[in-house]
Amino acid sequence: xxxAQLIIIRVIVMCAAKEQRPTLQGTRYKTxxxxxxxxxxxxxxxxxxxxxxxxxxxxxxxxxxALDKEGGKQDYNQYAEQLLDILIAxxxxxxxxxxxxxxxxxxxxxxxxxxxxxxxxxxxxVGLLRRYRxxxxxxxxxxxxxxxxxxxxxxxxxxxxxIFVALCISENLVTPGIIYELFSDHLVKDxxxxxxxxxxxxxxxxxxxxxxxxxxALRKVHLEDKLLKLLPPPKRREHVFDEHFEKAGLTExxxxxxxxxxxxxKRKLKDELDEYIKxxxxxxxxLDHCQEYLDSTKTLTDVHITILLWRSVMGxxxxxxxxxxxGDQALRHLTMWCGLFEPYCERGxxxxxxxxxxxxxxxxxxxxxxxxxxxxxxxYNHDILSEQAILKWYNDAHYAKxxxxxxxxxxxxxDWLLTAEEESxxxxxxx
Numbered sequence: 001x002x003x004a005q006l007i008i009i010r011v012i013v014m015c016a017a018k019e020q021r022p023t024l025q026g027t028r029y030k031t032x033x034x035x036x037x038x039x040x041x042x043x044x045x046x047x048x049x050x051x052x053x054x055x056x057x058x059x060x061x062x063x064x065x066a067l068d069k070e071g072g073k074q075d076y077n078q079y080a081e082q083l084l085d086i087l088i089a090x091x092x093x094x095x096x097x098x099x100x101x102x103x104x105x106x107x108x109x110x111x112x113x114x115x116x117x118x119x120x121x122x123x124x125x126v127g128l129l130r131r132y133r134x135x136x137x138x139x140x141x142x143x144x145x146x147x148x149x150x151x152x153x154x155x156x157x158x159x160x161x162x163i164f165v166a167l168c169i170s171e172n173l174v175t176p177g178i179i180y181e182l183f184s185d186h187l188v189k190d191x192x193x194x195x196x197x198x199x200x201x202x203x204x205x206x207x208x209x210x211x212x213x214x215x216x217a218l219r220k221v222h223l224e225d226k227l228l229k230l231l232p233p234p235k236r237r238e239h240v241f242d243e244h245f246e247k248a249g250l251t252e253x254x255x256x257x258x259x260x261x262x263x264x265x266k267r268k269l270k271d272e273l274d275e276y277i278k279x280x281x282x283x284x285x286x287l288d289h290c291q292e293y294l295d296s297t298k299t300l301t302d303v304h305i306t307i308l309l310w311r312s313v314m315g316x317x318x319x320x321x322x323x324x325x326x327g328d329q330a331l332r333h334l335t336m337w338c339g340l341f342e343p344y345c346e347r348g349x350x351x352x353x354x355x356x357x358x359x360x361x362x363x364x365x366x367x368x369x370x371x372x373x374x375x376x377x378x379x380y381n382h383d384i385l386s387e388q389a390i391l392k393w394y395n396d397a398h399y400a401k402x403x404x405x406x407x408x409x410x411x412x413x414x415d416w417l418l419t420a421e422e423e424s425x426x427x428x429x430x431x
Contacts, residue, residue: 108160139174151186355397
């Protein structure tokens, strides 16, 4: 026992005498400045921006320079909404369209509603977007918000906003799709809001870019056939739209809307004609259908119907790829449907239009180039084309494309027509 106790004591002494091993302890890392969480404080941000604007004393260039400089100190990315609120409305735009008590002395809604005055505010926005490109993604959302609360602004403020939105569209800061916001029920039912706002907007936009650019932009966002929605529901009539915008000096917009409506109607009729011809419907049924369109619309004419009929007739067949067989196939097909053209080709203009359509079709479909004169002769023999129309086309009304092929083809027929005309004149003299 004594020996065992001595051994235990010796082991304890040896363990105590061993050198203590080092232990691992946590290492404290210093947080990077960019990773530090900054308290979200939009109120303080707005106070700083408003003070910066007010200190510039109404000088728009000075305001632009000051805001550009302030961006190095403030987080424009985090407070983009508040920054744009101040630039447009003068202060934070809160729920319901309420603007915070502290407002800037200079903003879009407080500016005089003139093109020159508002252009200066566009300059401020463009300057910030060039320097701080990340703000671009917030502009559309800001515009939508401002337009949602349009009723909360005065008539003069809405005019300034309309000019501002038009210039933003012209400068490609937002797309014309922003106009969809004006279709909201709470805005459109009051004609002093949506209709008045859109009138100023389109007047400015057309003045800046012209109807070609405006029309193209509207088509890109599929607004070309939705312009009637700018009117209050009880007044949503075409003649009301035309009268209002013509009175406002926007005749180009009225003409554009009518042309788009006409395009839509022609597209619909063309689809229906395709189905009729595909089903081999009776000619009388097709003519009655076309007449219904002519009676119900004021925009379609005999010329439009002639073009649509030609395209539907020639688009209904899978043409033979062998040229020697194609001619007979085409002439048989046209002979069957000649009766469609007769009611609409009683005058010279539809006849000349039909000749140009034939020329264009034969030029674009090379296998038809050699039978152009045969098609013309067929329609002449069926009293669809008159000799006056053919001579007019031959002399000075043809297209340039393919004329080196088509004119030589027609020379023999034209010479014959001229000879027949001279003989007719001689017979009249003898009588």
